[in-house]
Amino acid sequence: MIVGVLGDGQLARMLALAGHPLGLQFIVLSPVPNSCAASVAEQICARFDDEAALRLIAQRADVVTWEFENVPARAVQYLSQHVPVLPPPAALAASQDRLSEKRLFRDLDIPTAAFAPVESLTDLETAAATIGWPAVLKMRMHGYDGKGQATLRRSEDLRPAWAALGGVPAIVEALVPFEREVSVIAVRARNGDMAFYPLVTNTHRDGILRVSISGQNDPLQAQANEYARRLLERLDYVGILALELFAVQGELLANEFAPRVHNSGHWTIEGAETSQFENHLRAILGFPLGSTAAIGHSAMVNLIGDVPDPGQMLSVPGVHLHLYGKERRPGRKLGHVTLREMGQPGLHASLQRLLALLPSAEAT
């Protein structure tokens, strides 16, 4: 069987690496030649709205999925008329617009920070007065890794923040004083079966995920699963979905969801019975889901902008190295390392050794 993937970054690459053992072949569509997945998949190099390219994928693939949210909705709509596209395109549309995403959470009784839509500076001033300080202004569409965002700490911040966004539709949200950021990776099969990975605690810096630590018996797991379940069922979802949440005084507030495999789930390659990549493929192909149980204790560290000496990293006990074959560039995700240890003390010792090799992670 052939799986089509829109986008060919590291997520497409890891989907393909997980899928070859299942006997699958991959076609990836991307406007950038020789990107991450090209060495493990056939690449069609074209724009996402190139109708000839979409037709080719529709003809050859048995199912089509995507690896990032900013795929044009109309490309997905076009494909879905000719080939099964999963997750359902409506889930992509809901996640592409921060306002519809937040309204979906509210509609499902999933708590969020206070928010308001913003279409003008006047809107922003009115909303900020209600929401209070600090707050954050975000583009409704096309933001990722902290791009298209501005923090608002006082009324003088409003005008420059609004100008910096260039007047596009936006949303303003209360910046909540969270204890930690967590995410739950959930999966739903074609037959409605669902499974949830152990809750992960995430550390971001400069808007980019740096470290994820997977927990066991997290007291917030059940609440996170319940919120993810509501999303999966409402969206008649098939595949992996990641729900990012803030833990605030023992309660969870939903921040955003990603209708795809997710950076905070990379630890599952070694740290869970079945990886998020394999379970995404199992789900969209109609196979039974694999167990999401943890194996030992795991942490994931992103390699941002630079890659330390592989030999040094591989000398750290429990290290599993994942390089994406990308050229170095400041702020770019070039790879990740998963640490898996059977005991928590071993995990923490290895994590300290690994972080010491990463200048960019010193503050984490």
Place this chain on the structure above:
Amino acid sequence: MIVGVLGDGQLARMLALAGHPLGLQFIVLSPVPNSCAASVAEQICARFDDEAALRLIAQRADVVTWEFENVPARAVQYLSQHVPVLPPPAALAASQDRLSEKRLFRDLDIPTAAFAPVESLTDLETAAATIGWPAVLKMRMHGYDGKGQATLRRSEDLRPAWAALGGVPAIVEALVPFEREVSVIAVRARNGDMAFYPLVTNTHRDGILRVSISGQNDPLQAQANEYARRLLERLDYVGILALELFAVQGELLANEFAPRVHNSGHWTIEGAETSQFENHLRAILGFPLGSTAAIGHSAMVNLIGDVPDPGQMLSVPGVHLHLYGKERRPGRKLGHVTLREMGQPGLHASLQRLLALLPSAEAT
């Protein structure tokens, strides 16, 4: 870095799948187009003794290895003048000839069944008289998966067995009444570090490996490790080596070794901290070795000649499916399944469920 691989069956495919996360690229040489590794590696389709093809690999690869023993020794010799070739070509030569292999064992005080070289029917008659019945006649070169062998139960078997081999140089060995067949997968780094995977108990049928079960605290582990250590050090070996042994009355007799990743080590992909494929690559590239410790309890079942419904297999707890992308053909290894469970009862329950799906494995 680029790794060249001679041969592109499933072992090359799994080497490439293990190597992409380390940031490696692969070039495989094979006379057969579109073989197993073609979807995850660049393929050069040429005979193994095609000098232009070998020159191309020598120019482009940083290191060259092989995935099966029957690579022409002179191809390896040629390559080793232009590019690092690991394991050392001498190890390949020793394993290609059953007589030199057995003499190496004897020289290292590694016990074997009684054996004698055979160059003529007269040799065979003399040897059989000394060794006794039953015995087995094997071609010295080019045998695999039980091919090129004949069992000898009485003197009337000698003439037809010798005729069937076509008069090629051979070896006759006592057929020992073993309790079980085991193998140890060992790895040696460029700096001399060594590591050994937990001992595996293997079940063959019709000369083909069917099931491998990885043990923990096997009483024969230390003895197997010691024999493997002698081989690794004598050969100044770098990479994965598999040593197959017979357990006879609590002692081990060496049967043969393979200077490469091995079918009885496939369980390590999920069942060990570091797979045999990754450790082979780490070794030949000069990286530190990864831990060979087991994760839970594992069994590996080969899919021979036919592949049951993937959905049914994936519904068995603990199943990890590995298909090689080959066309079906009787007796052909089309894939394997690893079962990994944290507890032994779970492993046995899953193994029974899995074997029930495989008509060809009913006798195992």
